Amino acid sequence: MKNIIKVFLVAFICQLCVIAKAEKLKKQISLGAKVRVILDSNSTADKVWVTYKNHLWSTRFYKIPNIQMERTEKDNLFHISFLPTEKGAYISINFKRDLSIEDFIIEPGDSIVCTLYNDKWYFTGRGHEKFQCQYDVLEAKKFIPRDMSTPPKETRISKLVVLDDPYTEYLIKDFKRNLKSTYTASEIALNVLEWHKENLSDFAYNLIKANIVSQSEDASTKLLLKVKSVYGENNTNETNRIQLLKKVSELYSARRKYDLRIFSDTVLASSAMFLSFETSSSDIASYNNLKNNFKGFLRDRLLTVFFLRNLNLVNWLRDVLPLIDDKNCKELLLTKVNALAPGQPAFDFSLQNTSKKNVSLKDFKGKVILMDFWFTGCGSCEQLTEALKPVVDHFRNNSNVAFVGVSIDGDFEGWKKSVKSGLYSNEGSIDLYTNGLKSKHPIIKHYGFSGYPNLLLIDGYGKIITGSPPRPGWTAPSKAKELIELIERNLAKI
Structure with a gap:
């Protein structure tokens, strides 16, 4: 009889635990999470955006639709909604490029107040330790010593650097220093994370850790790819080029690195940096x-x-x-x-130019079009504009190629000012505006853009060549050449 009573008691207690756990989960889901953003009196920002995605996708994955909320009140309050069973989300707070928060992990039930004071963020409220940890990680990385040595003077033939002995030796040492700096930064970040560990859930701790080490591996790989891209071919000194590539490959192979297999598949599937790292090659x-x-x-x-x-x-x-x-x-x-x-019909747009005249897709019949989608204040958009200059210059005298910029700015006069600044538009580009509808314009919804910049290449018949053209940048200078070659191949088909 006693045994039967014990069994019933154990079953009853287990049932209570299950009910309690379910109620806790239900409460978390119903609560969602809250983020309040408070800016100090010195801030000139009049608007604040909070962006996130469901399914624990990172906001950095700009081709996955996001949820973007805008507030203009002084005391900005944002409500984050979670899908059932979601453990968290990545959120970004945007208002000023240098002070924005990107991809901080937030969990159900959090109610975090983010206060900006004298260009520093401070966090309070339920779950604030998680934000403080992620912010401290970013701040700690700023104290990594930087190399102050002066590189030897470059000698160039046309646009190619002459790899003489001093310059080759400098590049090898610089690569070694950068590898060391990358590893040191991640070790400091991991130490900061350990200091915060007792205030974090197991989920948040492991996810932040996976992001730190994945970012370190990604940065090291990009260092190698950059050297190979810039000096991999067509250099003026073949012997030194071979020596350079051989040495940096050896240094890369012998570097101190992390074993990503220590993390579960569940954690890695939610790690923004791991997903980026493993998919960086095409x-x-x-x-x-x-x-x-x-x-x-x-x-x-x-x-x-x-x-x-x-x-x-x-x-x-x-x-x-x-x-x-x-x-x-x-x-x-x-x-x-x-x-x-590729091959799908491009969206049949009709957008205003700076003179408020409508420009349509049909106006470009017979031309290869490179469309660049951007907005004012987007740092990556500025960088892409600069990186596209060699491409624009290459086709400057070719009337069968059109460079079209499309801004999602909300203010027409502000957009015109940005175009005039030259930060977002190259000379000779055709600048268009989403007519004040911003990201709600049908062209943006059709393509599903949720982050910027975006490039889109369209052929002379109004069909998509690719939604992912080669994208020039400082880490991928060879992409400009690839983009030029892709445009030329499609010109030949017209």
């Missing part, structure tokens, strides 16, 4: 690695990011789509394929 080897060496939900997420970054590889996507089980991943890919896949 070749067949990278695709096969993702398809064959990962499984389950993690593979679904990796393949989704890979193809959203490389919509020109849609033929591969058709083969792998049946392997993807996650409903959200499959919907994202199908939506993008339908709108941005």
Whole structure:
């Protein structure tokens, strides 16, 4: 009899635990999370945006639609909604480029007050320790010593750097110093994380840690790719070029690195930096690695990011789509394929130029069009404008190529001022405006853009060439050449 009573007691206690856990989860979901942003009296910002995505996607994945909230009140309060069973979200707070918060993890039930005072962020409220940890990690990385040595004077023939002995030796030492600096920064970040560990949930701790080490591996890989891209071919001193590439490859292989296998697939599938790192290459080897060496939900997420970054590889996507089980991943890919896949009709737009005259897609019949979508205050948009200059210059005298900028700014006069500044528009570009509708304009909704800048290449028949053209940048200078070659190949088809 006693044994029977014990069994019933144990079952009853277990049932109470299950009910309590369910009630706690239900309460968290109903609460969602809150973020209040308070700016000091010195701030000139009149608007604040908070951006996030469901399904724990990072806001940095700009081709995945986000939820963007705008407030203009002095005491900005934002409500974050979670889907059932979601453990958290990445949120970004934007109002001024240098002081914005990007991809901080927030969890259900949090109510965090973010106060900006004298260009520093302070956090209070339920769950604030998580934000303080992520902010401290970013601040600590600023104290990494920087190399102050003076590089030898460059000698150039045309646009190529002459790799003489002193310059080759400098590049090797500089690469070694940068690898060391990258590793040191991540070690400092991990120490800061450990200091905050007792105030974090296991989920937040492991996710932040996975992001730190993945970012370190990604930065090291980009250092190597940058050297190979700039000095990999067509250099004036072949012997030194071979020596440089051999040495930096050896240094990269021998670097102190992290083992990402210590993290569960669940954590890695939510790690923004891991997903970015593993999908940074767009070749067949990278695709096969993702398809064959990962499984389950993690593979679904990796393949989704890979193809959203490389919509020109849609033929591969058709083969792998049946392997993807996650409903959200499959919907994202199908939506993008339908709108941005090569051969699809481009959106038939009609947008105002700076003279308030309508410009339509049909006005560019017979021309290859490179469209650049941007907004005022977007630092990456400024960088892309500068990186596109060689491409614009190459086709300056070719009337069959059009460079079209589309801004999602809300204020017409403010947009005209930005165009005139030259920060977002190259000379000779055609500048258009989403008629005050900003991101709600049908062209933005059609393509599903939720982050900027975005490039889109359209052929002379009004069809998509690619939704992911080669994108020039300081880490990928060779992309300008690739973009020029892609445009020229399509000019030949007109």
